[in-house]
Amino acid sequence: MRLLLDTHVLLATIEQRTNRFPLPVRRLIADPLSEFHVSVASLWEIAIKWRLGKLHLAPGLHTLPDLIRDMGIRLLAIDEHHVLAAAQPEPLTRDPFDRLLLAQCQVEGLRLVTVDRALVSHAMAARPGH
Secondary structure (H helix, E strand, C coil): CEEEECHHHHHHHHCCCHHHCCHHHHHHHHCCCCEEEEEHHHHHHHHHHHHCCCCCCCCCHHHHHHHHHHCCCEEECCCHHHHHCCCCCCCCCCCHHHHHHHHHHHHHCCEEECCCCCCCCCCCECCCCC
16 A cells, blocks of 8 residues: 555654554554655654744654655655645645645545544545555
């Protein structure tokens, strides 16, 4: 399965805190047959929160891209198709980062790995066995 990790799941994966996630999410993350992606939008969101002092990272901010690649996760750039796409069905969230992640999933044929209550029931959200 081709999966896009949302920002929260990415941070928990980096910090090895995924044991708090529901079992289906942990299974998705642990699946060796899955192809994992992270959006540059997540890096942008992390950088904003870090600069505002709302997020503390064990690894340095500027080491994140290399760390992500070293984990075997592909970085997904943002392009014009992503920003012009409207995720269908219309998501419950108004968060622009969440909406961009859903649009990237739609355009790239990915499923979003998330524990966000506003996103887990969305059609683009990953579910084991789908």
